Amino acid sequence: xxxxxxxxxxxxxxxxxxxxxxxxxxxxxxxxxxxxxxxxxxxxxxxxxxxxxxxxxxxxxxxxxxxxxxxxxxxxxxxxxxxxxxxxxxxxxxxxxxxxxxxxxxxxxxxxxxxxxxxxxxxxxxxxxxxxxxxxxxxxxxxxxxxxxxxxxxxxxxxxxxxxxxxxxxxxxxxxxxxxxxxxxxxxxxxxxxxxxxxxxxxxxxxxxxxxxxxxxxxxxxxxxxxxxxxxxxxxxxxxxxxxxxxxxxxxxxxxxxxxxxxxxxxxxxxxxxxxxxxxxxxxxxxxxxxxxxxxxxxxxxxxxxxxxxxxxxxxxxxxxxxxxxxxxxxxxxxxxxxxxxxxxxxxxxxxxxxxxxxxxxxxxxxxxxxxxxxxxxxxxxxxxxxxxxxxxxxxxxxxxxxxxxxxxxxxxxxxxxxxxxxxxxxxxxxxxxxxxx
Amino acid sequence: xxxxxxxxxxxxxxxxxxxxxxxxxxxxxxxxxxxxxxxxxxxxxxxxxxxxxxxxxxxxxxxxxxxxxxxxxxxxxxxxxxxxxxxxxxxxxxxxxxxxxxxxxxxxxxxxxxxxxxxxxxxxxxxxxxxxxxxxxxxxxxxxxxxxxxxxxxxxxxxxxxxxxxxxxxxxxxxxxxxxxxxxxxxxxxxxxxxxxxxxxxxxxxxxxxxxxxxxxxxxxxxxxxxxxxxxxxxxxxxxxxxxxxxxxxxxxxxxxxxxxxxxxxxxxxxxxxxxxxxxxxxxxxxxxxxxxxxxxxxxxxxxxxxxxxxxxxxxxxxxxxxxxxxxxxxxxxxxxxxxxxxxxxxxxxxxxxxxxxxxxxxxxxxxxxxxxxxxxxxxxxxxxxxxxxxxxxxxxxxxxxxxxxxxxxxxxxxxxxxxxxxxxxxxxxxxxxxxxx
Numbered sequence: 001x002x003x004x005x006x007x008x009x010x011x012x013x014x015x016x017x018x019x020x021x022x023x024x025x026x027x028x029x030x031x032x033x034x035x036x037x038x039x040x041x042x043x044x045x046x047x048x049x050x051x052x053x054x055x056x057x058x059x060x061x062x063x064x065x066x067x068x069x070x071x072x073x074x075x076x077x078x079x080x081x082x083x084x085x086x087x088x089x090x091x092x093x094x095x096x097x098x099x100x101x102x103x104x105x106x107x108x109x110x111x112x113x114x115x116x117x118x119x120x121x122x123x124x125x126x127x128x129x130x131x132x133x134x135x136x137x138x139x140x141x142x143x144x145x146x147x148x149x150x151x152x153x154x155x156x157x158x159x160x161x162x163x164x165x166x167x168x169x170x171x172x173x174x175x176x177x178x179x180x181x182x183x184x185x186x187x188x189x190x191x192x193x194x195x196x197x198x199x200x201x202x203x204x205x206x207x208x209x210x211x212x213x214x215x216x217x218x219x220x221x222x223x224x225x226x227x228x229x230x231x232x233x234x235x236x237x238x239x240x241x242x243x244x245x246x247x248x249x250x251x252x253x254x255x256x257x258x259x260x261x262x263x264x265x266x267x268x269x270x271x272x273x274x275x276x277x278x279x280x281x282x283x284x285x286x287x288x289x290x291x292x293x294x295x296x297x298x299x300x301x302x303x304x305x306x307x308x309x310x311x312x313x314x315x316x317x318x319x320x321x322x323x324x325x326x327x328x329x330x331x332x333x334x335x336x337x338x339x340x341x342x343x344x345x346x347x348x349x350x351x352x353x354x355x356x357x358x359x360x361x362x363x364x365x366x367x368x369x370x371x372x373x374x375x376x377x378x379x380x381x382x383x384x385x386x387x388x389x390x391x392x393x394x395x396x397x398x399x400x401x402x403x404x405x406x407x408x409x410x411x412x413x414x415x416x417x418x419x420x421x422x423x424x425x426x427x428x429x430x431x432x433x434x435x436x437x438x
Numbered sequence: 439x440x441x442x443x444x445x446x447x448x449x450x451x452x453x454x455x456x457x458x459x460x461x462x463x464x465x466x467x468x469x470x471x472x473x474x475x476x477x478x479x480x481x482x483x484x485x486x487x488x489x490x491x492x493x494x495x496x497x498x499x500x501x502x503x504x505x506x507x508x509x510x511x512x513x514x515x516x517x518x519x520x521x522x523x524x525x526x527x528x529x530x531x532x533x534x535x536x537x538x539x540x541x542x543x544x545x546x547x548x549x550x551x552x553x554x555x556x557x558x559x560x561x562x563x564x565x566x567x568x569x570x571x572x573x574x575x576x577x578x579x580x581x582x583x584x585x586x587x588x589x590x591x592x593x594x595x596x597x598x599x600x601x602x603x604x605x606x607x608x609x610x611x612x613x614x615x616x617x618x619x620x621x622x623x624x625x626x627x628x629x630x631x632x633x634x635x636x637x638x639x640x641x642x643x644x645x646x647x648x649x650x651x652x653x654x655x656x657x658x659x660x661x662x663x664x665x666x667x668x669x670x671x672x673x674x675x676x677x678x679x680x681x682x683x684x685x686x687x688x689x690x691x692x693x694x695x696x697x698x699x700x701x702x703x704x705x706x707x708x709x710x711x712x713x714x715x716x717x718x719x720x721x722x723x724x725x726x727x728x729x730x731x732x733x734x735x736x737x738x739x740x741x742x743x744x745x746x747x748x749x750x751x752x753x754x755x756x757x758x759x760x761x762x763x764x765x766x767x768x769x770x771x772x773x774x775x776x777x778x779x780x781x782x783x784x785x786x787x788x789x790x791x792x793x794x795x796x797x798x799x800x801x802x803x804x805x806x807x808x809x810x811x812x813x814x815x816x817x818x819x820x821x822x823x824x825x826x827x828x829x830x831x832x833x834x835x836x837x838x839x840x841x842x843x844x845x846x847x848x849x850x851x852x853x854x855x856x857x858x859x860x861x862x863x864x865x866x867x868x869x870x871x872x873x874x875x876x
Contacts, residue, residue, distance in 0.1 A: 002440065006619040007597045009590065010630025013618070014657065018632070019639070022652035027639055056597070069622035075656075113639050120633070121617075125597035152447065156752040158599035159445045159494070159563035179559075180451070181444035184507035192448025194456070195558070197759035200767040201457070201465055201551050214460035218513075219452065229769050254769075308751040314594040314742060321635035329638040331667050331692075 004056040005066050005085075009121045010073065016114040017078040025081075025114035030323035030342040030363075033093075033107035033123060035100065039135070039312030041420025044411065046138050046404055047106050048168045049130030050096040051397060054390045056122060057087060087115055091385035094345075097171055097400030098380060099407045100131075101358055103427045105343045106317065108381065113324070120319040128317050129161060130168040132309035136286070137172030138408060139310070140302060142416050143290040148175035149300045150191050152281065153307035165307045171400050174302075186397055193219070196253070199229040208235060212242040224249040224279055227264070236264055240271045249277035249299070257282065258295045265296035285310050286418055339429055347425075349376040355410045358427045368430035442494040443504050443523075447559045448511065454552040455516040463519075463552035468761035468780040468801075471531075471545035471565060473538065477573070477750030479858025482849065484576050484842055485544050486606045487568030488534040489835060492828045494560060495525060525553055529823035532783075535609055535838030536818060537845045538569075539796055541865045543781045544755065546819065551762070558757040566755050567599060568606040570747035574724070575610030576846065577748070578740060580854050581728040586613035587738045588629050590719065591745035603745045609838050612740075624835055631657070631689070637667040646673060650680040662687040662717055665702070674702055678709045687715035687737070695720065696733040703734035723748050724856055777867055785863075787814040793848045796865045806868035 019025040038045055062070075062082040070079060089111025100106050107123060109116045140149055151169040154162035154177075166182030176191040177183065183190035194215055202211040212225050221243045227235030227250045239250055250268070252260050257280045268276045280292065281301030289300055305311075321329060328340030342363040348356045348371055358380070359371045371377055383391050395403065408416065415424025457463040476483055500508075500520040508517060527549025538544050545561060547554045578587055589607040592600035592615075604620030614629040615621065621628035632653055640649040650663050659681045665673030665688045677688055688706070690698050695718045706714045718730065719739030727738055743749075759767060766778030780801040786794045786809055796818070797809045809815055821829050833841065846854065853862025 004597070006622055007592070007600065008618050009592055009616040010618055010621075010628045011616060011633055012630075014630050014661075015632050015636045018636070018653045018656040021656040024639060024643075024652065029635075029639065031635070066622075070618070073618070073621070073628060113635075117633075117635055117639075120635075121592050121600075122597060124593035125595060125600055128594055129596040129599070154445070154447055154559050155562035155757070156566055156754070157563060158567040158596060158602055159442070159560060160598035161567070161596035162445065162559075162563055164596055178447040178449060180446050180448055180508070180511070183448075183511070184444055184504075190448045190511060192450070192452050194449055194453050195555075196769045197469070197551075197555055197558075198453045198456070200759045200769065201462060201467065201555075201762050203762050203767040204765045205462075214462070215456045218456040218459040223452075231770075304752060304754070313746040313751045316594070316742070319593070321638045324639050324641050327642045329641040331634045331638065332669075 002059065003061055003063055003066055004059045004122060005062050006069065007122050007125065008118065012118045012120055013070065013074045013078060015117055016081065017074050019114050020077055020081055026112040028325050029111065029113045029116050029321055031109040031116050031120070031319055032105045032322045032343065033127060033317050033319050034103055034105050035315055035317045037102050037316070038423055039316070042135065042312065043415050043417060043421050043424040044135070045100045045131060045315060046134040046172060047094045047098045047100050047127070047131055048096055048134035048171050048400070049126040049164070050093055050384065052130065052164060052167070053123060053126045054384060054394070056126065057119070057385070058390070060087065060119070060122065061085065081114070085115070085118070086388055087111065087119065087385070088388040089116060089385070090383070092381040093384050094380050095382050095395050095400065095403055097395070097404035097407065099411070101423045101425060101427045103360065103429070104358060105345055105360065105381070108342060124317055124319050128315045130164055131315040131317065132313055133165045133168035133307065134172045135315065136310035136312065137169040137174055137306055138404065139286040139418060140289055140306065141173035142408065143286040143418060144300055145293055147298065147300060149302055150174065150176045150178065151306055152178040152301045153303035154179045156304040157307035162307060167397065169306055171397060171404060173401060173405060193224040194226050196226060196229045199226065209238045209242055212238055216243050221246050222248045224251050226251045226253060228252050228254050232260060232264065233267065236267050237271070240268070240273050240276070245271060245273040245276070247273060247276045249279050251279040251281060251301070253282045257297070258292055261292070261295045261297050290418055345380040346371060346377045347380055349378070349410060351375065353410050354412055355425050357425050359430050360427065361430045371430070440497065441499050441501055441504055442497045442560060443500045444507065445560050445563065446556065450556045450558055451508065451512045451516060451520070453555055454519065455512050457552050458515055458519055464550040466763050467549065467551045467554050467759055469547045469554050469558070469757055470543045470760045470781065471561060471755050471757050472541055472543050473753055473755045475540050475754070476861055477754070480573065480750065481853050481855060481859050481862045482573070483538045483569060483753060484572040484610060485532045485536045485538050485565070485569055486534055486572035486609050486838070487564040487602070488531055488822065490568065490602060490605070491561060491564045492822060492832070494564065495557070495823070496828070498525065498557070498560065499523065519552070523553070523556070524826055525549065525557065525823070526826040527554060527823070528821070530819040531822050532818050533820050533833050533838065533841055535833070535842035535845065537849070539861045539863060539865045541798065541867070542796060543783055543798065543819070546780060562755055562757050566753045568602055569753040569755065570751055571603045571606035571745065572610045573753065574748035574750065575607040575612055575744055576842065577724040577856060578727055578744065579611035580846065581724040581856060582738055583731055585736065585738060587740055588612065588614045588616065589744055590616040590739050591741035592617045594742040595745035600745060605835065607744055609835060609842060611839065611843060631662040632664055634664060634667045637664065647676045647680060650676055654681050659684050660686045662689050664689045664691060666690050666692050670698060670702065671705065674705050675709070678706065678711050678714070683709060683711040683714070685711060685714045687717050689717040689719060689739070691720045695735070696730055699730070699733045699735050728856055783818040784809060784815045785818055787816070787848060789813065791848050792850055793863050795863050797868050798865065799868045809868070
């Protein structure tokens, strides 16, 4: 195991040090994770990363190595406490693949002040990254309207973030990833054929035709030939002459993809390769994908825009203390106020399945009467950790993928719009308690 | 060691498989890493990640675990080749902390086709991420005009990307990081005091004053008290009453930071705390930092905008095959053409030290006569790897930090502008060879 314990901001340990000295480290606390708003113009967010968080929580231990690194940063008493650290509290949260909206309490951590405050960085790093990717990816999947999308963005983001991004993209409905570590670690289907370097490597010894022939010889006609290294029309002709009209696919990675797709489709059909698919890639985002909807494109490859969250590389979630020894608390000095008190969340739906609103209400109170009277009310939080241990039988990555696909179908029709808009449904705080005055 | 070998796109292994079958795996190749353009409106980029790349290259090995994961993805012959994989070629590159511009050959990898093509993803993931962060961070350091900046963005990016971001930010001149793993792994100075949760955790048992007293009791008056949990004016009064006028610093994390800084400065001075510093944080980017230049701010804390590259989360570098068995090659089907042939790079400067331009010329040829006649010509590429091994005595992270600080001083004055502009100096291709026709 590689310890994840130092993936932590120093202030968490400083606070623990002071709390141990003040005798407040064990105060019963509730921390909630939520996003104050969605990224600009987005209509929904997708919760992702929960599975990874539970994996990394299990490795959140201060071994001798970590304690040595912290010597001089925190005092002996704190080091002793860290040496015995093991989260012993409870975590509830929205299932992976659940939609979220501004204020949705996507994760709730209950425990002593010290044992819970220390998890802030790990929790937020994972949820903010993975949710940002899944949220962008889900829009791309909508835009593709059923056509497959392959994730190929590893080269444009941090090498480990790339693995998590491939996982989040698969959760959101992408078909496959180029990333081999994601295939190993999470079982995401992987894909890949050739880059321009392959064709270029035959310069001076047969050129593009030789490159295609070598690729077909080894990988068969089920492969995809990249036809835009030199001239696309020549590339397509070379591809079909070398592979025959049963070639699985050609890929275009540059230029006006819509115009080129039409031209290549016509050429392929003229060459009798009527079943040869067209893969397009090259700076695609959800808008570019949507703009290609009427074009003869069979498969999309997305990279940069996916791994950078298509303009929103972080979900902006925060980890806020909302309750101490049963007292609701919240910051009040600015526009940033959150609502104190641990919350539960339900989403109501019409009989058609279309969701109506999200209702948050104080934990420990009854569901508000107007919601309780509705026929279709779904609890959004599920137990994730009890007594510090992961609950058995949690949804798998595949479950999360299915859950999201269903969730997207449940949105009001305008919720899937790509243009800037409001959250697809409203979030209503029912029975919000009054925050405690200090 | 944790192998980094699967931080790789599948197409690299597919190409190797085909190359082994075709007998082309050993062709002598040169791959170059460069950015076709800088992020929109940026005037320079900062090379970062080289040190991390060399670390991860040493762990790029296919052990039994990796080979098992690849069974079914590539053939037996390829698995055998991967089992013995160890990069044996040469790598040259711009030193970490060097400035780069469009087309700058920031890394050059020489080796057999297969052994070099396989490194594309690892190389690009690291350089694209770290350079994006360092490039944004350098602008923040310029904007801060000598005031210290603390990096506290870990919660807004992938948990491992956060560690690399802290390293890149330190390279770019930030003073410290909140990230403890970056402190352990790279020796970046770490910092941190308390969050709003600390103050809130004293709700019902003394509130803000009790929280401040407990923090001071444990950490002394050298700490920073966060004064905006409830009312800032009350917070500042509580802080000084509890800590005395020798308190090191107060932090404001929300609101109109300029107005609040003036107000808090006045209040601190009135309370006799004339040496108590003001730390500001909360959605700061280089523009917000610059806008606070005239305000009584002593230290900035930056988070989200830093770890997301302030609008440019990836540097957009590519890894392109430029030479095969001595033949210059390049893709030509689109606007994406690169220039074939391995290149060397120099930067010329006036006697004042101000740089004039970057000149790229074909490796193996003499420096162009007009550059050779200039007094101040600096070679930009340094040897990084020879025979697969890291060269001894490479610049350290601290060296890179110093190198960048000097590099920024060498830019023409308009090069440090924050507004959208052109690259600070031009890049000229001298003696560009004609690419080979296939």
